[in-house]
Amino acid sequence: MKEILSNKLFKRSARTIAVLILLACAGGPADLNEFTSYFLPETATAQAGDGRYHFTQQFLYLDDYSDTLRPEKDINSQAWAKYAGVDETIAYNYFYTESANNTLPNRLMLKGNKAAVTYLQLAKSIEKSYQPSVYSWEEGSKDSLVLVEAFAKSQQLARSTTDPFLKERYGYQAVKLAMILEQPDNCVKLYDELIKPLKTKTFISDWAFSRKAGATMALGDTAKALYEFAQLFDRCPSRRREADLSLRIKGVRFQEKALDYCQNNDEKAAVYALSAIQPLEDGLPMLKKVTELNPKNALIELITAREINKNEYYANGEMPYVEDTLAYEKRRGESKSYFEQLGDFCADNATNKALSNPSFWYTSASYVAYVNKDYKKSEEYLAQAKAAPAPNDYLKQQMDIQEVLLLIAQQEGITSEFEGKVIGMLEKLNKSVNFRIVNAYTRACGLLAKMYRGQPTEEKKSGGWWSSCSSKSSGDVSATHLAKAFLLEAAASWQSRPANADGYAPAFATNLDRYAVEDSTSVATLREAISYAQQPQLDDFGKRLVGLSGVNADYLNVVLGRRLLGEHQYAQAAEVWKNVSPKTWTESPFSDYLTENPFYIKPDNGQSPSQTLTPAAFAARMVQLETQMKAGDAQAAYLLACGAYNMGYFGNSWLLLNRQRSSSEYEYTYPPRDLTGVDYYTAAKAKTYFEKALQLTKDPELAAKAAFGASLCEESTFYVFKANEGRDLGYDEATQAAFKKRMNEEQKKRLGKYFDLLRRNYANSAYTKEIIEECSTYRDFVGQ
Template sequence: MLLACAGGPADLNEFTSYFLPESANTQPSDGRYHYTQQFLYLDEYSDSLRLAENTNAEAWAKYAGVSNDIAYNYFYAESANNTLPNRLMLKGNKAAIAYLQFAKTVDKAYQPATYAWEEGRKDSLVLVESYEKAKQSARVATDGFLKERYGFQAVKLAMMLDQPDACVKLYDELIKPLKTKSFISDWAYARHAGASMAMGDTAKAIYEFAQVFERCPSRRREADLSLRMKGVMFQEKALTYCQNDAEKAAVYALCAIQPFQDGLPFLKKMVELNPKNSLIELIAAREINKTEYYSLGEIPYTEDTLAFEAHRKESPSYFEQLQSFTAESAENKTLNNAAFWYTAASYLAYVNKDYNKASDFLTKAQAQPTQNSYLKQQMALQQMLLLIAKQETITPEFETQAIGMLETFSGSDNFRLVNAYTRACGLLAKMYRGQPLDDKKSGGFLSSCGKKSEEVPATHLAKAFLFEAAASWQSRPQNQDYSPIFATNKDRYAIEDSTSTETIEQVIKYLQVPTPTDFDKRLMKLSGVDADYLYVVLGRKYLLQHQYAKAAEAFGKVTPTQWTAETSVFPTYFDENPFHLTPDNGESKKHTFTPATFAKRMTELESQMSKGDAKAAYLLGCGAYNIGYWGNSWILSQRQRSSAEYQYMYPPRDLSGEDYYVMNKARTYFEKAMQTKDAELAAKAAFGAALCEQSAFFIYQANEGRDLGYGEDEQTAFQKRMSAEEKKRLGKYFALLRSKYAATQYTKEVLEECSQYRDFVGGE
């Protein structure tokens, strides 16, 4: 399921994979048979080829002596015209015109539903009449082109009328004896296979669909789906119908692309029986991708988790078997395209952490000729991953090689290339931090021991951050038409949240080095961040820590136009005075602050508060509250906010210790302000403190209800308990408003505008 939210998969078929199935030498229409975890998923570019439509139109164009466009328009265009029958009329071919009219009648009488929620239409009377006419016309036609088509119509109509036995007999009578056969006979044979399936002879149906799949590209999709939709698996008996080894290989090929089974045994049989079978490479790529799906990524949502985990446990052994097979195939002289087989063997050796063997295979692959651009990309991808896996020290030469390879893949919209790019960036970040790499073998340089964090050079920490930023979806090339975001991309916001202020400061120093190297410049560009961006990050971090002077210093170094630029978020989200609270606390809603001037004002207020200024303490409380989750100026401390994130945060975590959500700091300011003798100011501060308590209560309520069921009784009991807790937890400051500050004008406004306070007063 795709949701209309940012940050989700850009490709319905996306999963963790680093091996391009297009590396296999296949026809474009075979792309639909690349491995996918989507059971009936059909990729768009294969569907756009319209093989059946184009094949039929080309045949009619040749027969009628017209252009392909004229024939295609008559059969398949939404606004079809009669140019084709008009041309046939000019040539005096009334028999062909009669067939066209007959075929249109059949099509109108039987229109199956396109989608499951629609109803199809079937005019049985017209179909029965057409059925008899098709049989009669096929028997008497003298035009071979039309005779074959009438025969096909008869076979097809028999199945439409649920007469599979008649379908088989009519095929044997009307199609099988034809001396000259075209793809139309294969279309009829596909119906014959469907009849075998309908009559319960599944093994024979497997054999027949396999032959259709092998020799008829325009019915390949239907042959595959006829087995796939019914969950039909390989049956040994299907081989007994085969006349030769090529037909047996075709059976293995069709069965190998069916889900829920290992294809390697079938693949080995195909190589043995018919090494020229065009799908051998594709099936090998399928098995690699399938095993990646089970072994490399996170366990996805699946109804049968135990079965998935069982597959995962078997994956290492299966990868080893695949490596042996591909290595043998690379040396098999009966198979062409050694470049593919060596590349596959190299990748599998890499997955199995045999990096020396992977490098040897890759060198052999690169020495082989190939015109396949995807295969060349796969070689480059593996060279990048192997470079990092085998590198034990960071050197200038290594940095130059790595950045050059990353630049090659940074703009890709192929999720597998993005997977590899993201992985490479993440591994490089680990290397710079001196952390163990999961790619390293046991006992490897970086797996056995890592540098202590205090020993890591500051520039290395900066580079690590920039590499991680480069792997974020925010750093990917974007345009107004398409912004590819993949599940494996990092989120730059999450990277920022997990990075210390000290590291951000080191990154800024790195970006501002007076004489950057060529590598430095390229890494900065790849990361997609600049000094302005990082000063905003730093300022936000200091605001979250309530270090206002440092925040003012950081924000003060941002180019002033950044606050008002068209691409800036601040004009949209920083649109209320950060010192204003509702009910009206005397501060205008309008403001002229920038993040820099706001932080500077908070610094001034902090100084004034330290001298006993209660009004300054109150305004500090307002400012601290408003830069938190519940405030009107959260954008000053965060890049993004969701209205329900505290309730549905994933993975769930306790937020009761995070000031951004519970407003503890703001409450201390309000409590300081309440010490004033000015009753109106104290009332405002008490209400501000109550807002902070309310914020903490919302977090408490979310934590308490995280495992709450949907039962009505359970929900009612929970709401009752929370209502009591709310009154108890908000009682302290509301009690002050009711008793000590009830006569103030501000408390009267609170009574009028705040329903929680009214409930509190009414319940006392």
Template sequence: MIVSISSFLLFLNSDNTKSCGPYYDENPFLYGLFEPTIIKDDSLSAFFLSPSFFSDYSQKRLLNPEVDNIKEWKDYFNNKYTSEDLSNIIYRSSPEDIKILIASKLNNTYSIIPKHLAKSNITKDFIAGKYSEAFKYLIFAKECEPQVTDNRKDAWSELIRDTTAMTELLEKGKLFYQETTDKYLKERYAYQCVRLAHYKKDFNLTIKLFDDLFNSLNFRSIIYYWALSHKAGAIRSLGDITYSSYLFSIIFDKCLSRRLIASQNFKSLDASLLYETLDYCKDNHERTAVWFLHAYLTNDFGSMKKLYALEPNSAYLEILLTRAIDKLENDIYEYWNRDNRTNWSNQFIRLDYPNFYSFVISCAKKENTLRPYFWYYAAGYLSLLRQDYDSMKENFTSAKRLTTNDEPEYNNRIKILEILAKVDAQKIIDENFESNILKDTKWVLDLKKYNSDDAFSWMMKRFSEKYYKQQDTAKAQMCLGFRLGKGDYPETVSPIDYRSNPGRAPLDKIIRFVESDYNRTAFDKYLIENFIYTKKDLYEIRGTLLLSKYDFENALLWNFSNIKNDLFLLPADPFQMNLNDCHDCDATVLTTKLYTKHSFAKRMLELENEIKSTSKNRAENYFLLANAYYNITYFGNSWMIIDFYRSHYSSDYDPNYLDCSKAEEYYLKAITASNDKDFQARCIFMAAKCEQNRFYIDKGFFQSRDYYYYYSDCEPNPQIKQENYRMYFKNLKDNYSKTQFYKQALKECKYFNYFVTNK
């Protein structure tokens, strides 16, 4: 059955709102198997679908204005100077540096020349008086520079323009334009004049200067288009959106070093304004640039069809096709929702994309696009998403038939998708299928190219879904937790799952699968060898879950005493008590015995047995147990004994992780077992900490993230008194005010001090 995918009308959603910002980031959040870099045209790679709409793609060599400009200067000087030397004087030198050069020329000395210019052949020729006209222009350009660049001290400062100085420079530039007979320099003087007028915000003058100074030259280098971008900006500032957009489309198409600026200044237009812009176009090729930019900035499917009708072999079409497929993939499988509950196949099935596929396959079959094999490849991939495997095979066969020798990678890309199709199409995963697919599975993992890691993750995801359907939860977990490479773990498996979702992640079943050698297949071994957790890791997870239930005896049976990891040694003494919770403080005073989870469990059993067997030190032992039960909660210094991570923003905790009642119970037992008033005061204070923590939990302050904002207008939350969460503070104040500990608590605990002084 052919399954369609989603309405094509929204395929090209603009990506200008998806960047995290404000810093540049070229790493897209988009997830998918259709890698846009399959297109090797670097002049258009900045226009792949990406959330980083404002990334600094100008550093890409083909789009870099500096690279373009230096190339023209090298040609002008007949390659006499290196790109580095030219860049140093044009882009790396300040106006002050140029003044020093002029002084050096007058004095015929090199002693004061800036270091980055001292050894340059350009400097030597300048001082010797060679290329005087060219250096005259470079000096003028440096004089203009402060008036046409961003001179703000920071992003919050106001941009300052000296319009008087700009007017003087403009007149000077026009004079130099008239004086020189060098067409190359004349064009550049014209550019400086047009730019000055634009930044002066004299938009009519900008347009007039461009028309007067450039039209008489009959000479077009990149500078012509650089100046044209200023004219287009001036026209837009005067309110003519359609003509300015037309000019920006020309600049986009003709001048790579202004391609980014042009795309950012082309305005998204409604239908009537779009056709007004198209009316300015002189031929079909000019129209393709307008349609491309319109499609790039909007979600209009008609743009792609129109572009194909005008110029089927346009490179712009390939970019729009990759953007469409990348957007489709992102809609199917949102980056931020990649969890082990997402059913990929069902998402593919429910989407409806018939118009898109029909358009792509019709273009492919006509074989009149720039690279017909690319269109067949895209059609094959869409067929896979539609789960139309026969069409997929047919399209991939055509792609391989037409692929040129200089792009052999298509064969590997197609092989990846064909392997995925095998897994996707298989109804039941049995030993025979596992045996047949193992070699292909290893090949995809080992390839490390062409998004093969994403493809492998997709394949493991499909395996896991099918295993879950077959009730083979152990293998399903193995697939979800497959390790892609050294240190490269997927985020689909977590120790938390084994506690919070035991039906989907049955730990005991997984351990039995890992331990058993009976009838283990090659595929089983492959999963076990590459699972994120080793057998020892699983033992520690099992032991930790038992510790969280206070089942210390059975926890020790899992033999995790020699497991080495980041939390092998506890960072603090779990039997230590402090007035104020301070994990870092506890860690700094840890100078004696270092505990592990294993030695902690042994010590807990020893203390319990001592209490049962003898009355000696009973109060102290109760106190040590109480400290331990407190410290293994969220609030204590050894929370990692019973859980795997600590976050104030999560509610996915073991119930005991936030519960201080066990600690409170043992502090009260310690009180009854002792006659020492100071010791009793200490225990009552600790019980008060448990009581206060219970208030945060019971009243929802912890979940609402108000735990750290207990004070409001410099006063504690009144509820804590009103609702009897201060019983132990009252007991401490009423019955233990003469103890030494009372004085210490009054001094060190702001909560207790406030309670006593404001009762």
């Protein structure tokens, strides 16, 4: 008998990482920043790389594209190329590639510019001597002796050189080294001496100003540091990321005192703008200030989109996992009023002549009105948005999202005209890999499914059409509508998403699991879905809906046959599986996982272990065996039991009933649930067949096989019991040892009935002797 190990230390990690043998699998999280949102922040006009400032639940935004965008490399290479009179690729190669060569300094030497070569040598020595760690678990390197010498040399050359290009760079190196050597006071002084007086300043002066702002922060003047980083963020794209992170990591929020350092309204707007994109800030008051002080500030639209997304987090979907649920609910309650104010702000800005892009503002106002369930106003704003030029494709996609959600929200009944409109809208959205578009598509499919079932949707206002009736019972809904509802939910699943280049369907949190949808759908509805999909004269909507669902009649017949087989309706399963193309059984997953004889059980029960059967042949064989059993055939009862056992979780042919299997799924169900009544795990029906074989047979060999088979079913039930008992068990050694001892006693007791039968009545049978050789649990029971 096999032994399934239970390791509580493994359980801890298994809750996080399920080791699944998947027949078809999603490609994992498609976006680490995903949350329930239907508004695209990309609609906002923004600079390259500003996507990292979109709202996310993460403290530090993870966006590979934005975070790998390094404008400093390009701008510095271009500056050196122009200065040295060389191609930009030569400068870029020298500074930023692993296979750097000396073409740049060689060209400078040929032109007699030895001073520039001296600078390059100093800069390279500084770079080699100070390499900070990129990740927290790594150690950086710092050669203080070399850096101190370079610090002195850079100051001396910054003061003595007359070349403006080199003078600015030596000053920058001196300011930078002061901070590397942990001398913030010196950093500020050197900036004021070496950089501030320069008549001509380039981005290099801003890089030095970045170090100076860091020194201000290190000296404890957070208000002034906020001011300085805000100006840097506003005017220096190549240090924008560093300016933001310098505040974000320290948790610096808006301070009124920072405005005292501002020289004009643009500088004040910059302070408000950078503060508005920090975590834990309500950005709308600051956003209004930015718009008032500097309507040309590039962040106005981005901050608006950020505030919309931030409030979606509270307005949409269920409460996420948070430590302080009371605080979350309080914030959710406050967000409605805040959202209304945000909507008014967007509507006002749409007609504000000082701002551009009315299409963005009308679209934003429309979306906020939709969330607030003011659909008439939302529709009016959306029409005005469409009438204005849309500067980017994301804005057009956002309009598509709102159009379909508004259509569904205001539709008061299913009509062919409505179906014709909505199917085209769904087709526009279903191929996207943007999680917000996928969110909207999934939402639309779910709401439509409710409409087809006659169920109320949350879209309807109180007192609206849906409030006049309660949810219809399934008996009041037409079979066709039930079929369409099922197909829409299948269309909203990750399994129905288009595969990417790697052959995986990217999975999003809002996507349904088609397998769960199928398992929760009645057999009657599955039959209706098959009939609907197979209609010879299926209309255009139906054909397109089946296409979106990702299923066809052949697939659905496999699903229906599994459901019937799981209910031990063998004749019905066999009949349904006659409709499945024989080619289906020869392809993956069946060719990969259905590779053993479903009537074979160890130790050798007289059946060929390598003989394989298609699901259709298996079901037909089960029908035959069931008929023979009813006629009193003990061998047929035994084989029927073997088949029923092997098509369950612990059997060799679980694929007959399920599409996927985890090595420990019965232990780590999420959410936790009691599986003691689930035949797939407990093999309760198989046990009744083994018991029937015991009743019918007079052959001790067959009786021994049947008794052992029944003990396997008891063992399955025991494993489920053990999983339930150990689910909330502590991890300390003493607790684990006590639990193991108790489970060993429980196992003997729960398997004792059939083990005792083997020992008392069939100890001398050849099969029982094989069991002693093969099954350690039985050997322990009999003391051998």
